[in-house]
Amino acid sequence: MRDAYVIGAGQSSFGSFPEETYLSLFESAFESTLNSVEGELPTEVIDEAHLGTLGVGGRQIGLSGPAVTEHIGLHGVPTTRVENACAASGYAFRQAVTAVRSGMVDVALAGGYEVMTDTSADGTKWWLGVSGETEWERISGTTFAGVYAQMASAHLEEYDTTVEDLSRVAVKNHANGAKNPKAHLGFECSLEDAVSAPSVADPLNLYHCCPTTDGASAVLVASEEVAREYGEELIRVAGAGASSGRVGLFQRGTLTSIPASVRAGEAAYEEAGIGPENLDFAEVHDCFAIAELLAYEDLGFCERGEAGRLLREGVTDPDGDLPTNTSGGLKSKGHPIGATGTGQIVEAFEQFRGEAHVQTDRPRYGLTHNVGGSGGGVTVHVFEREEAA
Amino acid sequence: MRDAYVIGAGQSSFGSFPEETYLSLFESAFESTLNSVEGELPTEVIDEAHLGTLGVGGRQIGLSGPAVTEHIGLHGVPTTRVENACAASGYAFRQAVTAVRSGMVDVALAGGYEVMTDTSADGTKWWLGVSGETEWERISGTTFAGVYAQMASAHLEEYDTTVEDLSRVAVKNHANGAKNPKAHLGFECSLEDAVSAPSVADPLNLYHCCPTTDGASAVLVASEEVAREYGEELIRVAGAGASSGRVGLFQRGTLTSIPASVRAGEAAYEEAGIGPENLDFAEVHDCFAIAELLAYEDLGFCERGEAGRLLREGVTDPDGDLPTNTSGGLKSKGHPIGATGTGQIVEAFEQFRGEAHVQTDRPRYGLTHNVGGSGGGVTVHVFEREEAA
Numbered sequence: 001m002r003d004a005y006v007i008g009a010g011q012s013s014f015g016s017f018p019e020e021t022y023l024s025l026f027e028s029a030f031e032s033t034l035n036s037v038e039g040e041l042p043t044e045v046i047d048e049a050h051l052g053t054l055g056v057g058g059r060q061i062g063l064s065g066p067a068v069t070e071h072i073g074l075h076g077v078p079t080t081r082v083e084n085a086c087a088a089s090g091y092a093f094r095q096a097v098t099a100v101r102s103g104m105v106d107v108a109l110a111g112g113y114e115v116m117t118d119t120s121a122d123g124t125k126w127w128l129g130v131s132g133e134t135e136w137e138r139i140s141g142t143t144f145a146g147v148y149a150q151m152a153s154a155h156l157e158e159y160d161t162t163v164e165d166l167s168r169v170a171v172k173n174h175a176n177g178a179k180n181p182k183a184h185l186g187f188e189c190s191l192e193d194a195v196s197a198p199s200v201a202d203p204l205n206l207y208h209c210c211p212t213t214d215g216a217s218a219v220l221v222a223s224e225e226v227a228r229e230y231g232e233e234l235i236r237v238a239g240a241g242a243s244s245g246r247v248g249l250f251q252r253g254t255l256t257s258i259p260a261s262v263r264a265g266e267a268a269y270e271e272a273g274i275g276p277e278n279l280d281f282a283e284v285h286d287c288f289a290i291a292e293l294l295a296y297e298d299l300g301f302c303e304r305g306e307a308g309r310l311l312r313e314g315v316t317d318p319d320g321d322l323p324t325n326t327s328g329g330l331k332s333k334g335h336p337i338g339a340t341g342t343g344q345i346v347e348a349f350e351q352f353r354g355e356a357h358v359q360t361d362r363p364r365y366g367l368t369h370n371v372g373g374s375g376g377g378v379t380v381h382v383f384e385r386e387e388a389a
Numbered sequence: 390m391r392d393a394y395v396i397g398a399g400q401s402s403f404g405s406f407p408e409e410t411y412l413s414l415f416e417s418a419f420e421s422t423l424n425s426v427e428g429e430l431p432t433e434v435i436d437e438a439h440l441g442t443l444g445v446g447g448r449q450i451g452l453s454g455p456a457v458t459e460h461i462g463l464h465g466v467p468t469t470r471v472e473n474a475c476a477a478s479g480y481a482f483r484q485a486v487t488a489v490r491s492g493m494v495d496v497a498l499a500g501g502y503e504v505m506t507d508t509s510a511d512g513t514k515w516w517l518g519v520s521g522e523t524e525w526e527r528i529s530g531t532t533f534a535g536v537y538a539q540m541a542s543a544h545l546e547e548y549d550t551t552v553e554d555l556s557r558v559a560v561k562n563h564a565n566g567a568k569n570p571k572a573h574l575g576f577e578c579s580l581e582d583a584v585s586a587p588s589v590a591d592p593l594n595l596y597h598c599c600p601t602t603d604g605a606s607a608v609l610v611a612s613e614e615v616a617r618e619y620g621e622e623l624i625r626v627a628g629a630g631a632s633s634g635r636v637g638l639f640q641r642g643t644l645t646s647i648p649a650s651v652r653a654g655e656a657a658y659e660e661a662g663i664g665p666e667n668l669d670f671a672e673v674h675d676c677f678a679i680a681e682l683l684a685y686e687d688l689g690f691c692e693r694g695e696a697g698r699l700l701r702e703g704v705t706d707p708d709g710d711l712p713t714n715t716s717g718g719l720k721s722k723g724h725p726i727g728a729t730g731t732g733q734i735v736e737a738f739e740q741f742r743g744e745a746h747v748q749t750d751r752p753r754y755g756l757t758h759n760v761g762g763s764g765g766g767v768t769v770h771v772f773e774r775e776e777a778a
Binding site: 085245 | 463483652
């Protein structure tokens with residue numbers, strides 16, 4: 001099996017853009033992606049596209065993938081629209097990696113787009129509700145915040161996790177996002193702010209929840225031969241892990257873990273031949289503060305119940321052992337559902353290139369972790385920077 | 390690049406099943422698929438799933454892919470939901486083929502499901518409308534029948550195609566579907582019926598339009614090593630072609646061809662190393678009668694403008710040179726949007742096995758052709774039966 005490499009990655013600004021469409025947002029992300037490639041990549045070399053989105057705010061819904069690629073001039077390029085809720089573009093990236101590994105294509109585009117701030121009747125916010133389990137959770141009125149609040153309550157009860165620990169996720173991620181000019185909520189917040197904010201779904205308050213965001217992101221995946229043409233140092237997809245899980249929280253055996261994250265992480269580490277101890281940075285899915293704590297434990301950054309300690313000790317701060325969500329994460333950079341998975345890979349790409357806004361020491365290994373719904377589908381990717389031969 | 394093989398394929402009955410859900414329909418398709426495999430395939434060997442659907446009739450929408458695989462017992466198996474309108478499962482199959490070819494997985498499940506007869510406000514019928522181009526076609530009130538009617542009008546004007554030729558598609562496909570116990574409209578119709586039916590969108594009448602159907606279908610794709618364990622004769626995916634096109638009809642340069650079909654067909658033939666003259670049967674996307682005529686021309690079964698002649702001369706009848714839509718096609722077997730692409734492959738599988746309800750001489754090469762919307766995305770697959778070594 002041949003290897004796949006990331007040769008470019010870029011995103012639109014994340015935020016609230018009522019004047020933009022999913023087409024113009026993706027156009028901006030694609031332009032940024034092409035600009036990130038070392039050298040000039042002719043778009044004719046792009047063989048295939050895999051695009052993630054949940055829905056697009058009352059505009060084109062069926063076949064929006066081809067509508068996007070035709071709009072950006074990739075005429076005729078086979079385009080698959082992937083929908084796995086908030087993990088849509090994590091899965092789209094997985095397909096692009098698979099396509100390059102298969103040898104069927106040499107260059108594949110992965111990406112995502114979402115218009116979330118359209119509040120019309122058929123807008124995407126409605127969609128977000130239907131990504132929970134429908135027959136029991138949704139119909140009984142449980143929102144996503146409600147589902148994650150149940151996980152948070154359980155974690156607070158089972159371990160010595162506190163509301164302050166949840167708030168530390170916000171403080172850290174906002175501090176990072178404040179340095180990211182493309183972040184949706186690019187401002188800092190104090191621990192006091194993040195502890196005393198109004199309640200959304202107890203114990204989660206406003207600072208424990210990510211915003212609803214418009215945006216797009218894109219990544220170019222290529223064979224080794226192409227990658228060597230467009231870069232001194234190669235960024236290899238060392239491990240591609242994915243797993244599904246029961247969509248409804250009540251259908252699982254645990255409230256304090258997302259089992260699909262555990263399985264996807266194990267698969268990615270195994271393929272990469274490394275463990276969490278080798279990681280130099282991570283972007284994890286912090287749709288709610290508790291989700292970042294669960295990610296630390298599910299991905300083996302620490303033992304069960306120890307996530308709060310990691311935050312208190314600053315292990316995942318930019319100057320800690322495992323800087324996490326240096327982009328600002330979903331909490332501060334924003335969460336344009338279908339664009340989030342490849343948006344995380346944009347940050348990974350910039351870290352490897354030494355061009356991140358909150359730059360870690362030049363990393364060798366990095367990880368991205370993208371969760372659909374409350375854990376019905378998860379992708380984990382491990383990347384390795386290979387120095388020039 | 391290693392080859393991918395079809396080792397099993399099955400479907401639920403296609404029809405109107407208000408008492409069924411997308412889960413129960415897929416369960417039935419999956420059971421039929423497992424039963425079609427030679428020998429007993431343990432479900433634990435299924436590494437990955439790719440499932441196509443447009444929407445699911447007001448039930449689970451976001452993350453319905455994992456909901457399906459968890460329901461049928463494929464716990465934790467990475468599942469990607471693909472949506473490319475009516476070509477959703479054609480593209481899902483392409484992903485499964487890619488995954489096996491990559492070496493990442495040995496057995497992949499492809500399939501699709503749709504509940505179309507739920508007429509509630511958020512049911513899938515609404516969805517079908519949004520698979521047309523939104524900003525001009527949909528908002529100006531153009532339906533899918535209207536879009537295909539424009540193509541039919543142009544073909545009738547440009548060539549010597551007649552309304553009788555359109556009606557011959559219905560006569561042929563209903564004659565085939567009448568022998569298929571899983572067909573939605575499993576009855577014959579006369580040429581007189583099919584010419585004199587009430588108008589839907591002139592020149593298309595009721596017999597020129599496929600029904601809206603509930604159903605599910607599934608296909609198992611495997612590596613050669615696995616395929617040899619589960620079959621005497623191998624069914625190889627000889628060519629996998631796909632292409633996108635402008636979603637709106639008005640955005641293209643032609644009304645009498647679907648350019649994405651031409652490109653997808655050329656790619657599939659090229660990879661297979663054969664041409665249309667080598668085909669022993671075909672399943673083409675006859676959502677409207679004109680679509681079958683366009684397919685003949687776009688896929689090279691005949692020259693431009695000659696499709697009507699093919700029908701008049703019986704070339705695509707079961708005893709003709711290139712039997713087409715022996716399953717009954719979308720017109721008679723039915724069109725459960727997301728289930729149609731892999732549903733066509735079920736017929737191909739049965740033809741190769743010699744188990745089809747309208748069996749052609751034991752074929753060597755067959756083709757399936759699946760169109761999203763009015764041509765925004767198309768997949769074409771060429772299959773080859775390889776005799777036992």
